[in-house]
Amino acid sequence: MVNGASPAGQPVFKVENADIFYGNFKAVRDVSLTIPKNQVTAFIGPSGCGKSTLLRCLNRLNDLIPSFRLEGRITYHDKNIYDPDIDAVEVRRKIGMVFQKPNPFPKSIYDNVVYGARVINYKGDLDELVERSLRRAALWDEVKDKLKQSGFSLSGGQQQRLCIARTIAVEPEVVLMDEPCSALDPISTLKVEELMHELKANYTIVIVTHNMQQATRVADMTAFFNAEATPKGGKVGHLVEFDATKTIFGSPQQQATMDYVSGRFG
Numbered sequence: 240m241v242n243g244a245s246p247a248g249q250p251v252f253k254v255e256n257a258d259i260f261y262g263n264f265k266a267v268r269d270v271s272l273t274i275p276k277n278q279v280t281a282f283i284g285p286s287g288c289g290k291s292t293l294l295r296c297l298n299r300l301n302d303l304i305p306s307f308r309l310e311g312r313i314t315y316h317d318k319n320i321y322d323p324d325i326d327a328v329e330v331r332r333k334i335g336m337v338f339q340k341p342n343p344f345p346k347s348i349y350d351n352v353v354y355g356a357r358v359i360n361y362k363g364d365l366d367e368l369v370e371r372s373l374r375r376a377a378l379w380d381e382v383k384d385k386l387k388q389s390g391f392s393l394s395g396g397q398q399q400r401l402c403i404a405r406t407i408a409v410e411p412e413v414v415l416m417d418e419p420c421s422a423l424d425p426i427s428t429l430k431v432e433e434l435m436h437e438l439k440a441n442y443t444i445v446i447v448t449h450n451m452q453q454a455t456r457v458a459d460m461t462a463f464f465n466a467e468a469t470p471k472g473g474k475v476g477h478l479v480e481f482d483a484t485k486t487i488f489g490s491p492q493q494q495a496t497m498d499y500v501s502g503r504f505g
């Protein structure tokens with residue numbers, strides 16, 4: 240399965256012939272891929288090939304960069320999320336994001352979890368929401384007796400799970416993760432990876448990772464991106480191959496994929 244192909248499973252996103260620019264610089268060219276529901280999809284590839292750029296397009300986070308421009312289409316349940324009638328804030332509520340460095344707010348653990356719910360004027364029971372979200376983020380048992388303490392009082396790994404709890408408290412359908420474990424120690428990394436396995440029952444997950452072992456451990460589908468030199472001396476990212484993770488790492492169709500996953504470059 241290569242650029243443009245569709246995996247098994249109900250599609251959530253369809254990226255169609257996406258070219259992504261920052262000003263005159265084309266960072267990513269002609270990407271087409273379909274992201275399936277309730278699976279973990281990993282974006283892998285060498286630095287600068289556009290993994291984070293594409294990830295941030297999936298919830299319109301790049302809109303905050305003035306020079307950003309997208310050509311092509313990205314649909315979410317068959318609706319183009321870049322259509323003029325679409326509210327980017329609503330897109331980001333349905334499609335949450337967890338970043339590389341844990342970024343709790345300077346608030347209590349409780350207030351971190353309910354932050355988004357308060358913004359959207361959530362009418363349910365906040366205590367119940369806090370417990371449910373922290374349980375889903377596999378953090379409840381560690382923090383249930385100190386919910387009023389600052390989020391900063393937690394370890395890095397706990398802070399990242401707190402950020403995951405905060406993200407899922409507003410009931411998104413998709414959680415995007417941009418290298419969520421790169422600032423964590425190996426034990427915290429394993430906890431977040433185990434969490435991804437649990438979360439995919441309820442959420443669709445797309446993860447950017449530099450760690451190929453992590454992709455093999457967590458991802459059902461893997462997209463391998465590469466960057467190629469342009470005649471003007473720059474580099475443009477493109478999708479080389481997208482398939483089941485075991486195929487990408489075991490028997491990829493493209494030589495470049497084989498070279499990358501076997502550690503020959505990158």
Ligand SMILES: Nc1ncnc2c1ncn2[C@@H]1O[C@H](COP(=O)(O)OP(=O)(O)OP(=O)(O)O)[C@@H](O)[C@H]1O
Nearest residue numbers: 261266284285286287288289290291292293304476
């Ligand atoms: N805000 C920005 N303004 C201008 N250029 C950018 C911006 N963000 C990224 N780029 C450029 O777009 C290209 C793709 O970057 P991106 O961060 O998406 O790649 P990546 O594959 O995620 O890299 P890494 O693995 O190093 O995080 C790079 O050439 C980068 O310099």
